[in-house]
Amino acid sequence: MKEVVCNNALFGIVLCAAAWQAGVWVNEKLRTPLAHPLLVGIVLAVSFLAAFGIPLDWFRQGGQIISLLLAPATAALGLSVWRQRAVLQKNFWPVVLGCAAGSAVNALAVNGMCRLLALDAALTKSLLPRSVTTPIAVALSEQGGGLPSVTTLCVLFTGILGTVAAPFLVRLFRLEKEPVAAGVAIGTSSHVIGTTAAMGLGEVQGAMSSVSIGVAGLLTVALALVW
Structure with missing residues (x-):
């Protein structure tokens, strides 16, 4: 069941989006640069993968799609x-x-x-x-x-x-x-x-x-x- 849900590109995209939104919420509550949404999001995403034993390769299927947005965002x-x-x-x-x-x-x-x-x-x-x-x-x-x-x-x-x-x-x-x-x-x-x-x-x-x-x-x- 875990492989069916997580071993696809959609899982990585959803996890990135959810971790970012959680990071934004934490940053708004704490009002400190130390709780930057990106930093909080990384910690939450890594913790989620580790807690449920999800292979990094599964996550990368969607994470690599998110990474493609880096170039246009920079432009x-x-x-x-x-x-x-x-x-x-x-x-x-x-x-x-x-x-x-x-x-x-x-x-x-x-x-x-x-x-x-x-x-x-x-x-x-x-x-x-x-x-x-x-x-x-x-x-x-x-x-x-x-x-x-x-x-x-x-x-x-x-x-x-x-x-x-x-x-x-x-x-x-x-x-x-x-x-x-x-x-x-x-x-x-x-x-x-x-x-x-x-x-x-x-x-x-x-x-x-x-x-x-x-x-x-x-x-x-x-x-x-x-x-």
Whole structure:
């Protein structure tokens, strides 16, 4: 009976949708960044699969369909960029240089950490693209001899961490009156998932974060070739 119900694409889609809605409800009740809907949804979905002994391959049939929506969802971020094109034109070089600084710091931090912990080259290549969007990160990991599964996990963790920490860090560094700087910082460090937090702060922050996803991705590709 369990296989009949769960071993199909519909099960994965329904579980993703239900876990997300539960995450939204928990977030609205607790009113804290720590209860981000994505984080809560992941915990609930994993707990459900583990509690009922449902194989991950069954879930992936529907989960992979949900994953196909990532590309169009990322492309849709271009709408906010278009609305803020005047701001982007005015701050073009600060945005580019901010993304360059963020990408360089990420690469140096990852390489420094891996050398300090004596990790092998495969793990270094897996961790290097952790702050860029998943399609770019996985492609870089595969081409460099990394582990795509590790890269995907690191990208997800980085995005969730950025989403949770972004509002606090913006207040800590007093960036409320610097929406361009806040958006660039969030987009460069925590890609698409973090951009959802930037959009919650304002349309300018969301637009600059969206631009930073692409710019930081291109710069990370260039840095990956060096390392």
